[in-house]
Amino acid sequence: xxxxxxxxxxxxxxxxxxxxxxxxxxxxxxxxxxxxxxxxxxxxxxxxxxxxxxxxxxxxxxxxxxxxxxxxxxxxxxxxxxxxxxxxxxxxxxxxxxxxxxxxxxxxxxxxxxxxxxxxxxxxxxxxxxxxxxxxxxxxxxxxxxxxxxxxxxxxxxxxxxxxxxxxxxxxxxxxxxxxxxxxxxxxxxxxxxxxxxxxxxxxxxxxxxxxxxxxxxxxxxxxxxxxxxxxxxxxxxxxxxxxxxxxxxxxxxxxxxxxxxxxxxxxxxxxxxxxxxxxxxxxxxxxxxxxxxxxxxxxxxxxxxxxxxxxxxxxxxxxxxxxxxxxxxxxxxxxxxxxxxxxxxxxxxxxxxxxxxxxxxxxxxxxxxxxxxxxxxxxxxxxxxxxxxxxxxxxxxxxxxxxxxxxxxxxxxxxxxxxxxxxxxxxxxxxxxxxxxxxxxxxxxxxxxxxxxxxxxxxxxxxxxxxxxxxxxxxxxxxxxxxxxxxxxxxxxx
Amino acid sequence: xxxxxxxxxxxxxxxxxxxxxxxxxxxxxxxxxxxxxxxxxxxxxxxxxxxxxxxxxxxxxxxxxxxxxxxxxxxxxxxxxxxxxxxxxxxxxxxxxxxxxxxxxxxxxxxx
Numbered sequence: 001x002x003x004x005x006x007x008x009x010x011x012x013x014x015x016x017x018x019x020x021x022x023x024x025x026x027x028x029x030x031x032x033x034x035x036x037x038x039x040x041x042x043x044x045x046x047x048x049x050x051x052x053x054x055x056x057x058x059x060x061x062x063x064x065x066x067x068x069x070x071x072x073x074x075x076x077x078x079x080x081x082x083x084x085x086x087x088x089x090x091x092x093x094x095x096x097x098x099x100x101x102x103x104x105x106x107x108x109x110x111x112x113x114x115x116x117x118x119x120x121x122x123x124x125x126x127x128x129x130x131x132x133x134x135x136x137x138x139x140x141x142x143x144x145x146x147x148x149x150x151x152x153x154x155x156x157x158x159x160x161x162x163x164x165x166x167x168x169x170x171x172x173x174x175x176x177x178x179x180x181x182x183x184x185x186x187x188x189x190x191x192x193x194x195x196x197x198x199x200x201x202x203x204x205x206x207x208x209x210x211x212x213x214x215x216x217x218x219x220x221x222x223x224x225x226x227x228x229x230x231x232x233x234x235x236x237x238x239x240x241x242x243x244x245x246x247x248x249x250x251x252x253x254x255x256x257x258x259x260x261x262x263x264x265x266x267x268x269x270x271x272x273x274x275x276x277x278x279x280x281x282x283x284x285x286x287x288x289x290x291x292x293x294x295x296x297x298x299x300x301x302x303x304x305x306x307x308x309x310x311x312x313x314x315x316x317x318x319x320x321x322x323x324x325x326x327x328x329x330x331x332x333x334x335x336x337x338x339x340x341x342x343x344x345x346x347x348x349x350x351x352x353x354x355x356x357x358x359x360x361x362x363x364x365x366x367x368x369x370x371x372x373x374x375x376x377x378x379x380x381x382x383x384x385x386x387x388x389x390x391x392x393x394x395x396x397x398x399x400x401x402x403x404x405x406x407x408x409x410x411x412x413x414x415x416x417x418x419x420x421x422x423x424x425x426x427x428x429x430x431x432x433x434x435x436x437x438x439x440x441x442x443x444x445x446x447x448x449x450x451x452x453x454x455x456x457x458x459x460x461x462x463x464x465x466x467x468x469x470x471x472x473x474x475x476x477x478x479x480x481x482x483x484x485x486x487x488x489x490x491x492x493x494x495x
Numbered sequence: 496x497x498x499x500x501x502x503x504x505x506x507x508x509x510x511x512x513x514x515x516x517x518x519x520x521x522x523x524x525x526x527x528x529x530x531x532x533x534x535x536x537x538x539x540x541x542x543x544x545x546x547x548x549x550x551x552x553x554x555x556x557x558x559x560x561x562x563x564x565x566x567x568x569x570x571x572x573x574x575x576x577x578x579x580x581x582x583x584x585x586x587x588x589x590x591x592x593x594x595x596x597x598x599x600x601x602x603x604x605x606x607x
Contacts, residue, residue, distance in 0.1 A: 130567055130570070134570060134574070137574050141577065141578070141581070144581060144585075148585060148588075151588060151592065153592055153593055154603070156585065156588060156589040156592055156593065157589065157593065157601045157603060158603075159585060160520070160582075160585055160586065160589055160601060161601070163578075163581070163582055163585060164523060164527070164582075167527050167575075167578050167582070168515070168527070168530070170574075170578075171527070171530050171531050171534050171575075174531075174534050174535075174538065174567070174571050175534050175537070175538075177567070178534070178537060178538035178541060178542070178564075178567070179541070181538075181542060181563065181564070181567070182541040182542050187563070230603065
């Protein structure tokens, strides 16, 4: 049964290898991509159901038992994120099938997207900290190629910065792992958690945890986000949507994992620093989102704000705020994909992303307008959409832990999120209609199907919050009580 | 011996940092290469150099050397090798397209 965990990693990887040989048969490539994604979505949804009703799944790769071999651990946090990631990838591709140009398609864009998904799913599932590094690299190398693919000037320029900053971050990851191995003598996360709890988290381990926080901060855009707005506005819209929905969220997941499983003993040091990093991230992100007048830049800064908000919940660290963070993480993957897909469609229709050159799209593309409007409300956290529930849980947790200042910062930035996206909405949909049918650069119709599906999901997540919450609460149990994770990994040794 | 290795890798880190802070793209790539080499040396040194026999059951030794740091280094070398290749290709292409390898000129203009 536990073998099921390998499928979300191996299905996209094998399919990517097959697709490389079908370079010129684009239609076939698209069908095979959809089939492989549907398989991994189906399997991961079944895994979520199994883990929720039965137990945490652990797969010992190669039959080497933990802590000697590498394990894949499917607790509810990981498997839900795997399911959402595969689903969001499918949505971005539904948009991308029509709107990505043929040059991209002939130069292995689909295999690269599948390899990216392999890395993302692997990072969620792995239970070994060095293996996490390897899956990070798989994901990042695919993303380097996707950012540079096309070879436009802006893409090359931004990809150089993106690659450089990530190479440095990855090297820091290796350094942190070297220190951690020297200090504890293991790399298995469950074993690490056990040993750190046994020995106590002394100054050395706390310093290592800060090194990890720096690394994951660079990857997820927590405070160290200066590279993000430039590089996320370089690639074509479907790929930017994929990046916004997945890449930074993997960074956020690793912060959640390491700081609830490994370094949770000194919250007064680590979590306080993280709290203020999150607060500054939210403020700076909000200022960036308000001050820019290009759609891509505004949306990229919104990615930063939401990372700040998610990690604010993690930094507070109560059970309620953690489940709020997890809820908001799922919501954010869906809604960022939605808003980037619809925003990309707007840019393609007008042929520019300067807000001041837009006007009057609502008569021209009413459905697109409504999709954008609902996405905006969800991001700002208006009930009954999904953003509301996550924000309420994070803020309740924060206020009960009397973190008032940062809560207020969080609320104000939510308003600024609303303002920044409202700015896009007003400029692009209201006003005089300047276009008539046939004048647009692209029809923008390809965004409607994935956009509608995502809106339905967001609305369902908001209205069915009670039902979603049973899963989220169960996932939070493992975050609050790391012993559940450790017992699941070591159950074979001491039954 | 470990202390000596640590000092060497410290010197390499210094050189790498200096090179990474350069404006010339090629020097940055060289800096990153040295940076990862320094990391590997440090990984080796802080986890203990040869502490016993090779980790094989047939050796029947009292103590065995820990093979994990070497496995980590091997993985990390492969990855940094691939990344260096990618970076060089990317830098070459950028030089062809944009006509510069100076990072200061790659900041991006608002009119693009």
